[in-house]
Amino acid sequence: MNSRATAAACVRAPPNPATVRRRAERRKGPAVTTGILDYRSDAIVQLMNIAEEDWTEKELKDALQRAIMLELSTIPPYATALWSITNPDNSQPVRHAIREIVFDEMSHFGLVCNMLTSIGGTVVLTDPLTVPKYPGELPGGVNPGLEVYLSGLTRESAGLFSDIEKPEHPLAFAADGNTIGAFYQRIADVFPTFAHLLTGQRQVTFPLGSSHGAGNDIVPMNTIDDVLNAIHIIQTQGEGTDASPDNPFPGAPGELAHYYAFKEIAVGKRLVLDDMTQKYEFTGADVPLPDTSPVARVPAGGWANSPGNEPDQTTAGLLHTFNQQYSDMLRALEQAWGATGADSIGPAIGLMGQMRRTAQQINGIKLPADPRFTYGPEWLFVQ
Template structure:
């Protein structure tokens, strides 16, 4: 089967509706490409929240929690890219039709009731982050979830289990990220066991398990899975075990105060100018700089998983270039968040995460 490559499509829903007996090599390649877009889509909103945190709270607990979740998501995207290349596919993300579009739904029809936007860290944005990560059966705050990320990965794993012969171990990009936690390395996937371990990490770091909110692959002892970490920040209290028989958790622990933040406004569809917001030459320059670095990062990522191991530059060198480009995003983003919007709302600009062609 073929799937239209477009960020705003219903591709994941359609893939999940396809009968399991039709989850062949083509289905798996299409599903993994959508998973790449899905992992990429979580990064911009989380980064905007992180960058909006001001001194001295940049080194505080909330900031560190969001930072570790971002590193987890980066690892997840790398592992999904390795899943795609190990079966002969090639990840695509450096394309205006494929980059995340905000505000709007997640790619492929996942969580269709949820609108994801780019804005600063607030109770409302933390709630949005947690809804992105919400599992099918959380240990607290149970609610009906349509087309969850975890359910999608479960179908991908089942397709791998039925066709382990597709796993060839080709074009695997490796990066040591163990300093960010157990399970965060981007590793080669050359067997079904490797793939199963990678999908387990992706699901349980984000959602925990059916019995526990803990992150089984933490950077620091006591870390919770992403959903529960975000709910703690939203609820303003630590999640603790309140009963052992039966086992029950609730937000009754120590207080978690919200950090001081820049009041970044919500980026309109297509960017500030397209949304009718006048921008100065200073703002335009910062937006252009940010979008160019973001687009370079995507191109380097795409090239890293398309390059042959013996090519020059090598996949590792291309991945290093992507990381360098990502590090260049923070400065223009934080500078934008210090410039008020021209509407007397008290809110500020922020990055757009728009794709521009090289030299554009």
């Protein structure tokens, strides 16, 4: 797969009459049985199985809503691991790497929301069907068989994160399975056909670039070039390029793309270019894990479902506070991109700071059934 979305993709031959008829028939046809908002469905797999020339406006909007759900699904596991690190110094290498990735994901989320609203779509975040669910697979059937869970930072959880970000053709070794990058490439290939739908309306802007990298500004999607540039940023920040594992839009020189940054933490070795083979290998200097709170894996449905670890009143109160803050953040984000929205994600970012502080309180409470480990935030949506 060529992960680079280029302006050349804009050149499209007009669809033939048979394709036009098929699109019309699809618009009149029965609804997709899996339901586009169902987090647990295989809707992305279904979209990938539809020929590009058969995509309609509905498929494109569905794909963008799915991409929004994908971006959102990465933030809870990454943030849970980040907040388990006890040293608050953001310049500490591992903490810095994960923190920058979380901000990248927030930027990606915002860019895709702008894509959807610019073509007249509606960002849905607070329907119970759309919110992330852990443990479980990524939404839409991406990377099938990969179970994503919430826990503190360990070599194992860093390995999970690298699997989430895995490129179609990583430079360090062979890949397998369907990837997020491949899904974005399909969107990039199809979007130019629907460039006429771009209105530039209901767009949110937020300046993250000065602190977190040139590609991190959330900018309006007014033209097809805006869209393709944004998809290129999303792909290469996560995967690197065909020639380099570096993030081409770093906040600081030498930052690796997400996949390789997480893989270094998982393997415990720096990624280096071998002078003899001219191949990238994880054989460099050691990457020590920072001190962390030993946050255990959060059970499905929360700690009330963990026999022997049912939270006491104080712990239950903190868990509920976090879940309420998380839910309010989703509502603030949905409102920002809504028809009469706030046009700002400032309130949501403020809530993210509150969530961090609450999570760190939760992380300090030992599990009754196994005091070697601590509680962690549940990330449960509160209606």
